[in-house]
Amino acid sequence: MTSSELARYRDLLGDDGVEEHAALALAGAEFGVTLRPGDGAALAAVLAQLGASGRAALVRGGGSRVESGNALRGADVLLATDRLTGVLEFEAAEGVCLVAAGTTLDELRAIANAAGWEVPLDPPGARTTVGGTLAAAAIGPRALCHGLPRRAVLGLEVALASGERTRCGGRVVKNVTGFDMGKLYTGSFGALGVIESAWLRLHPLPQRRRCFEARVSDPEVALGSGLAASRRDAASVVAVRLPAPNAGAPTLCVEFAGDARGVDRDADWLCSEWRAEEAGVDLVDRVRELQTELPGEAGLRFRIAALPSRVPALHARLHAAGAETLAYPGLNVVYAGFRLPQREAEDAASAAFECAESAAAAAGGHAICERAPGWAKAGREMFGDVSAQAHLFAKLKQGFDPQGVLNPGLFAGGL
Ligand SMILES: Cc1cc2nc3c(=O)[nH]c(=O)nc-3n(C[C@H](O)[C@H](O)[C@H](O)COP(=O)(O)OP(=O)(O)OC[C@H]3O[C@@H](n4cnc5c(N)ncnc54)[C@H](O)[C@@H]3O)c2cc1C
Secondary structure (H helix, E strand, O other): HHHHHHHHHHHHHHHHEEEEEEEEEEEOEEEEEEEOOOOHHHHHHHHHHHHHHOOOEEEEEEOOOOOOOOOOOOOEEEEOOOOOOOOEEEOOOOOOOEEEEOOOHHHHHHHHHHHOOEEOOOOOOOOEEHHHHHOOOOOOHHHHHHHHHHEEEEEEEEEEEOOOOOEEOOOOOOOOOOOOHHHHHOOOOOOOEEEEEEEEEEEEEEOEEEEEEEOOOOHHHHHHHHHHHHHOOEEEEEEEEEEOOOOOOOEEEEEEEOOHHHHHHHHHHHHHOOOOOOOOOOHHHHHHHHHHOOOOHHHHEEEEEEOOOHHHHHHHHHHOOOEEHHHHHHOOOEEEEEOOOOOOOOHHHHHHHHHOOOOOOHHOOOOEEEEOOOHHHHOOOOOOOOOOOOHHHHHHHHHHHOOOOOOOOOOOHHH
């Protein structure tokens, strides 16, 4: 970036909003400049300026998952949301709030919990932001009781690549007219616009939470018990940890939450049916960590959606290929981690992609590669087979960001 361009951004953002730093390698590109707009107007002005000068940006929230997706097709600056922070409105009686995109979930949680509300978003990561979570449609174990991130969104304020600021939905549950654009932006990985702020619907804090663990010798029985537990009224988290071959027995992890009587009733059922033992309240944190740690130091992690009846067969195929898995039976989601034997193990990476994608197809679902080293991304699609929707995605990208200012190449189909 030239010194006159940097001067222009300093005019727009002030000295605090432009940081020059040592080269930072991220998502297959190198960055020496981070732009930090302090409000929505500044964000929009930066986007307009980037477009006018033919530049592209990688949008960064907490940065915990900024390397997910396909390899970037070149970007010039990091566009950070860490100065777009704060709970802008909080309606304690209604359980709705307007929160700036760069606010961390931890900050929002502290404010909501103090007023008796729970934030229905629980992906891993202490620095995870509201904007990054919605852009990545990231889930955590409590998605079983909260639903997917789009369900929490009542409205969004989004700055488009053109520099136009837009708003969809709002504080009232039923004020969406026409297309529900909030649902489109949620999960679009910053390819269509930068989320400035979000109206979220909160959930009441449960009266009681209890956690349980059970060792189950057989994977199919463990997955069946997980599905049965997921259907209990108080089910808040149900995860089945299925270690790699010869690495131990499956573990069923359950959290029940809600009114005290309902929780205790379901706890009695679980203990008598599956000989589960009460676990510490940190069980859910451990499950959440496991979701991101798969497959350990180096390797590939896939998130696979499957029809509920086919999850045991899906697991059997993944297991036979040496994968370690974590299943959320009530969400029909299985995370599979494949360790790679050495750096640049191309054959092993190809075998893992082939296994995950064919097993997902046989299970009536879809595999997304959530984590892969840069070399393994080359020539591959991280979002699985998107050929049927590719032309629609391309038209959307063309309509929203024709110059490719935002996260170029990163989204499904290399958009
Ligand atoms: C070590 C670790 C690994 C993780 N791995 C995974 C994982 O593999 N899968 C998973 O589901 N969760 C994972 N998570 C959970 C992670 O918390 C979520 O993915 C969350 O979305 C990341 O939020 P963030 O603020 O860090 O976003 P970032 O990582 O900064 O960004 C995530 C994506 O959203 C875009 N983005 C960020 N902010 C905005 C915005 N305001 N508007 C538009 N686009 C934006 C970015 O360009 C990027 O594409 C991981 C967390 C940790 C700590």
